[in-house]
Amino acid sequence: MERVKLKPFDAAAYLDTPEDAQAFLEDAFEHGSVAEIVHAMMIVGRSSLVAGHTPAAGPGGDRSREAGAAGPLSFADALEILKAAGLRLAVVRPGPTLTS
Numbered sequence: 605m606e607r608v609k610l611k612p613f614d615a616a617a618y619l620d621t622p623e624d625a626q627a628f629l630e631d632a633f634e635h636g637s638v639a640e641i642v643h644a645m646m647i648v649g650r651s652s653l654v655a656g657h658t659p660a661a662g663p664g665g666d667r668s669r670e671a672g673a674a675g676p677l678s679f680a681d682a683l684e685i686l687k688a689a690g691l692r693l694a695v696v697r698p699g700p701t702l703t704s
Contacts, residue, residue, distance in 0.1 A: 616650035622690035649685040657688040
């Protein structure tokens, strides 16, 4: 049987525009748990939109890779990541929801 070589997948490599990051985070906020939302924020923090542009990114622009060792993502870090990605945090009232 022939072995298949797989490369590691990193969603950050595909977040090239603020619109990409927005769609990625919107999905996390709509469908994810708190842990998944934090993970999504850290992925955006590793993207080319943000890497090296925020203190949250740290040396080499990649604090989020060591987040387990560095502790949880702070709210200030999250805001810095959003700003560097060309996004902002907004509070909106939810629209009507579909019921089954």
